[in-house]
Amino acid sequence: MKRNVLIIGAGGVAHVVAHKCAQNNALLGDIHIASRTLAKCHAIIESVHDKGSLHMPGLLQAHQLDAMDIEATKFLIRATRCQIVINVGSPFVNMSVLQACIETGAAYMDTAIHEDPAKVCETPPWYANYEWKRLDACKRAGVTAILGIGFDPGVVNAYGRYAMDTYFDQVDSIDIIDVNAGSHGRYFATNFDPETNFREFTSTVWSWENGAWKANAMFERKKEWDLPVTGKSTTYLTGHDELHSMSRNLGVPDIRFWMGFGEHYINVFTVLKNLGLLSEHPVRTARGQEIVPLEVVKAVLPDPASLAPGYTGKTCIGDLVKGTKDGKPQEVLIYNICDHEEAYKEVGSQAISYTAGVPAVAAAMLIADGTWDMGGMVNVEELDPAPLISLMNRMGLVTRARHGTEDYVVEPQMAIAEQVSCDKVASMG
Incomplete structure (x- = not known):
């Protein structure tokens, strides 16, 4: 204890x-x-x-x-x-x-x-x-x-393990999908620390495919998913923390992470990156001051915590797992839906x-x-x-599973x- x-x-x-x-x-x-x-x-x-x-x-x-x-x-x-x-x-x-x-x-x-x-x-x-x-x-x-x-990393790792243990004899792929269908009403903001957020997306995108690491550029590969509650969403292949452990521990040949981005986010991100404002390396100003551009961008953007009062809509995050059970193809989506307004009402976030x-x-x-x-x-x-x-x-x-024609709350034994x-x-x- x-x-x-x-x-x-x-x-x-x-x-x-x-x-x-x-x-x-x-x-x-x-x-x-x-x-x-x-x-x-x-x-x-x-x-x-x-x-x-x-x-x-x-x-x-x-x-x-x-x-x-x-x-x-x-x-x-x-x-x-x-x-x-x-x-x-x-x-x-x-x-x-x-x-x-x-x-x-x-x-x-x-x-x-x-x-x-x-x-x-x-x-x-x-x-x-x-x-x-x-x-x-x-x-x-x-x-x-x-x-x-x-949640990702974290719960999606647990979802992958749970799906493997519960629904499959063999798993061929895990696609982790993260869609925020909410709206914060600001011109531009990140949902968590801007410095951490941008650092994820400014370099090589690593995914685990055919039992090996594969490199892509950010926004190079996209895919549309039709998810519960949030509906059809365009997502982009993105490197993410959980891939670095799940690739070693689960023995699954294909593990990918997909995150939803709107065109506005992509446009602003691209401009900031092309101007060098997302660099983590210090630069010297005309006045002789040494600054890190990414830290300046973080300083002028809204604090993610400040977005909570006016946030509306929902998120959908989960694992789409494919493989076989009893020799037959099987597909299961194990996921969570979270409501921005309900979260704010309960804890102010x-x-x-x-x-x-x-x-x-x-x-x-x-x-x-x-x-x-x-x-x-x-x-x-x-x-x-x-x-x-x-x-x-x-x-x-609450964890749910979409399995064939059924969609239900997961209550593990x-x-x-x-x-x-x-x-x-x-x-x-």
């Missing part, structure tokens, strides 16, 4: 994580939020109180922290007696926070792959360049580290942050009760997906102990 949670970061996803931890503090215990900007932590705490999210009276505290400072992070983990760290800060801090957890014994999780500020779209498998180098250290220390437990934050808290709860506390480093597809899917069904992210745990969580609200 592990208790007390340290949330690192104070952006849109951290906002959701704090609310969901508060809703389940009977299990998770004290909640601490740490960021370089203390005012953002206090704003999240105020929101939690305003929404009445705390399930029971408990500690909810803000801290100022530079998470790149390993010693300072270790000190805060020990001072707060936190046994679970949810890292939803910049992907630049992953390795520092992970190291602090290894040295203090706290469980670690994040929602995105580590990034080096000077590098973009690294050679696959990307995890091998950073996190996987700490596999042995985690095992020796008995530290649980769950990598990429947002838009659906993009909601879908990333809820799974991280579900994972923290599964670590807290011992279900996922395995004492080593794993990617999500290496874990039993049943308890995660069942918990999310009760926490606001679980061991008795896991079902009791999920029922206990449900009773906590």
